[in-house]
Amino acid sequence: MIDLQMQRPSDRRRRQAGFTLMELLIVISIMLILMLIAIPNMLNLRSQANETSAIQSLRAIYQSEIQFQTNYPANGFACSLQALGGDSNSGPPSATNSQLLQRDLATGVKAGYAFNIVNCTKTTVNNQDMYTGYEATAVPQAVGKTGHRGFCIDITGEIKADPAGGTNCTVPLQ
Template identity: 30%
Template sequence: MVCPQCGTEIPSGLQLCPQCGTAFSTNAAAGSTPPRAATGGDLPLAPHTDGKAIASLILGLVSFILSVLTGIPAIVLGHTSLSEIRRSNGRLRGRGMAFAGLAAGYVSLVLFVLILAAIIIPNVARARMDANQSAAAVTMRVLIQAQATYAANYPESGFAAGLATLGPGPDGSCTRPTAAHACLLDKEYKVLGSSVCTPGIWCTKDAYRFTLVPVGSPATDYILTATPLTENSGRRSYCATASAIIRSIYGDPLSAPPTTVQECESWSQI
């Protein structure tokens, strides 16, 4: 006979299993069958470390060298691993590795963004300054040409005494140009011909301020000046005289224009 509880062979006549002490009847023991031996498939599997967690950790550490090239995969694998570990009911380990890989990946991503910003932002600001300075130089050329045209049209007045003289007048009408309001500025530059832009008064166009000061009466020369609104708008101020040569000086925005033709002509020619 065989014990139905532990499978031990029972000598005839015994009513108790000598191995486990289970009581049984002779008939039950005789008709019983030995229990199925336990197989390896019935044993619980030992938990093992998730491969994605390991990969996330390795890629995260390497991301301090290769930045987002391995940092982004580390983040993706870290999140995937944590999700699989959470659903594994204890069969998978490696939560700490996945978190470490995630952290390293995110750190590399933040560092990449900061480095990129440190490179791009100054270049964008510099490009904006260059564009502002170029636009100011173009405006200077337009005003110089307007002055030459004014002197040719109104020789008795010499050059225009102020930017307002080159504009349309208080009513904005250009039906009848006069020496007082010559209407020599088109729509794009009309703001500089406003009636408030009298001699020595700064008038703004885009990122620069402009002013025109006559020399003599009638004006035999003039000092045309442009300076940035702020130090972030540009780093060059410009001036020009009847010589029609644009000159510049590098530095902070001017609070006042050059007071003499000689001062303007001491600046560097562009």
């Protein structure tokens, strides 16, 4: 049995020293390599989540447009997100404040995407404008960061994508 008091002082210091500089450098290097692998994957997951949110938001806009057309048949479809949105504190729903769309989406920006209603087709019936068609678009605020693809939906309810991140939507979603 070895008595600790009998050991040389240099042996005691060596056991109490802890990790060597080389061991710490190896651990830090491994952590950096793991971070370099994980961070791009995390950013890619975020842009995929934003794309999923954009698709669901376009479906919500489509549903709101159908409800708007049912509630205000003389107006047809809404040609702005503001007309689909609105604040319930500002009074009862109307054609300019229908309160059919959630507030954050009615502002036109949600989850890294910018939303808009474009290409409205209008006819005039009894001196009143009636919108008979529209296209809702969702474009990433920063292509490649907040999302990779742009999305569009029209009165048919089919969502199409633009792989370049714009509004030239030609690729149907699977």
